[in-house]
Amino acid sequence: MKTLVPLKQTVDLVEELELNDDGTDVEREYLTFKLNEWDEQALEEALLIKDAVGGEVTVVALDEPDADQSLYGARAKGADRAVKLTGDFAAGVSSHARAAILAGFLESQSFDLVLIGVQTPEDLDGQTGVILAGMLGLPHASVAVAVEPDGDALKVTQEMGAGVTHQLRIVGPAVVGVQAARAAPRYVPISRIRAAMQEGGLEQQPAAEVEAVSGLTVRRMYAPQSSSHAEMLGADADAAAARIIEIIRERGVLKV
């Protein structure tokens, strides 16, 4: 089985999100980026498939901040090939543009399966995986929690909510958006990632030229201001605990 896993660097949500001067996007220059957590799940699922039936796992990323780190991290975990698509992505890349770039890359690849994170926090114009599937006319499934080889097909478990799942059988090539891998992503020590970096071997090629295809214009971004923001009880643990006790006694939740 040949599996391709696109990796995307996303804004670390733990950080303060500053807006740019015209308030239409986050200020990318000062943010830290990390591998999208759902891509990490997709990579794990790809490696589990490889562990079970063999085959090849290729990871591919646009040349976005710290992409090398993620690509080499994937190599250290067991990905066979790592490809970096070069270009100027400083202004951010919409999901549609990303899907078009990936579609361009896939033209030159043979693959049975694309496993991609179900979403990223900045998918304003939708999720890349299913857009890619639509552009290429491939079968797809999103919100997958298990992707297992089943003869010459795939058995995909799709989470429908409230504990319900659907099981699908898909004959590849297909695109599957992974919500969670069957196991927690494997851990590799930083020393192994460094070793992979020293070994090198990143393949590089220019990203396909695509037009800006999202068709959306951001008028403004802003932090939502809820009229019903919580009444804050401060940062002191003992004082906050005392207030919480008062509140839940008043409300009759704590019946003493």
Add this chain to the structure above:
Amino acid sequence: MSNDIFVLVEHHGGAISETTNELFGMARGLAEASGGAVVGCLLGSGASSLAEGLAADAVLSVQAPELAAFVPEAYAATLAALVAERDPRVLLIANTTVGMDVAGAVSGRTGRPLVAYCSAITVEGDTLVVTSQVYGGKLNAEVQTASGAIVSVVGGSAPAASGGSPTVETVAPPDLSGLRTTFVARVEAQSGDVDITGEEILVSVGRGIGGEDNIELAQELADALGATVSASRPVTDAGWLPKSRQVGKSGRKVKPKLYLACGISGAPEHLEGMSDAELIIAINTDEKAPIFDVAHYGATADLFDLLPALTDQVRAVST
């Protein structure tokens, strides 16, 4: 282009989903503004009677054996054909699994723009103005796009509407031979160790709890309060708590008397499952965490200090 507002009708086991009715609630105002009709798109197999009672003016019913169950590829092909032929002003799709699977694929197939995570939408002349929740709910984006867009809508964004009596037009499906996806089975929820939907007090932990060993801190507080421990998704995905304890979009919807959110950021997918709780108290070191927008009370203390302090104080007043 027609001025109609299309809505994808999602149904499971012969029942219309609640989010579908919310889309109809949202569509009515848009149809009034654009001068078109509210049109439901009902895909299924022998399921056209589900049109009855939808808050739509008309329903386009596409019935085929291949549409008997939710097969993403079949839905995307059918919906793409319908949209290409009828050219609606907007197609509204709920941001459920079905929506997350189909909206992007239809956009990719038809080249129509897609706006995701929509919480509000208005029509301004030929332009659509959509408010979207991005960055895990930390920011809203106000975007404009041309008519013809597909919009996927976050649950709870509009009041549900139903009780209409739409006309039903039967539409032939596109060629669905050659599908490479087969629906195998629907697996109902496993009954878990406890049913968190019936609990009065939930001590709910998120990624901020840091690891499996720390769950005990929440369990001790829960024991003192006579409560149950629930969790956000990353906690159950990591196996620190069973799946049946997960609150949110893909977990359970809860409405306890007290929901104590500990180390949970308040992503839209989590809020979908708990924002109706009677009393929400959030503990999160990040004062900008979106959970504070739905919580009634909030503390920015470290949960590793606050949980034990609370446990001690509850024990002290209880004895």
